[in-house]
Amino acid sequence: MPASVKTKEFVPQDGQQTLIPPDLFKQGMRRLAGACTIITSIAPGQGREGWAGLTATAVTSVTADPPKILVCINRSVWAHRMITRSRVLGVNVLADDCLHLANRFAGGCKPEERFEEGVWLTSTSGAPLLADALVSLDCIVSEHVEASTHDIFICDVLGMIQRERKGNPLIYFDGAYLCDAEALEPVANKGENDEHRSK
């Protein structure tokens, strides 16, 4: 590595088990590219009025047999209470032409207005599924693990719709959407504390 390349590091002192500072950790995690999804849920018995959703990258496959997926959701997020009450959850994997929806579901508009854009279908469990997603999963929460500010929901996958469509995935990296050339350009020059989001 050339000597001119700036590095940030935190090296534990001998014998100490201190944690790295949260801000440093956040900066490091900006280098972990994430596939963008919209996680949806419902308030029991409320129909469309009770739909809720958020943009999320903390989503991963857990096991294929049985099919299980996990999502990490901040307890302060509006959709969190719907998921804990209904235990129903939809995972919609976004293509890069759905950037506008990613912004919308990341707080770009009020929770109750988010589903006014996009074509949404109702899954068997009741979770809204995006007709334009690369793939959508219809899930039921099987385990719920508390982790500080977030909850980890481990889910059984009851249904899946994989679309016959072209499209690159929508990836979030270093505080910007990778398809969004304009937004990506200034990232290299961004200040260290210029967080695009805090998950």
Ligand SMILES: Cc1cc2nc3c(=O)[nH]c(=O)nc-3n(C[C@H](O)[C@H](O)[C@H](O)COP(=O)(O)O)c2cc1C
């Ligand atoms: C690219 C991206 C990824 C995100 N990933 C997560 C996530 O995995 N978990 C989470 O709880 N919030 C995540 N967020 C933040 C939520 O989308 C955001 O806090 C939420 O939609 C706004 O809260 P509200 O629904 O209460 O208004 C992410 C935001 C962005 C822009």
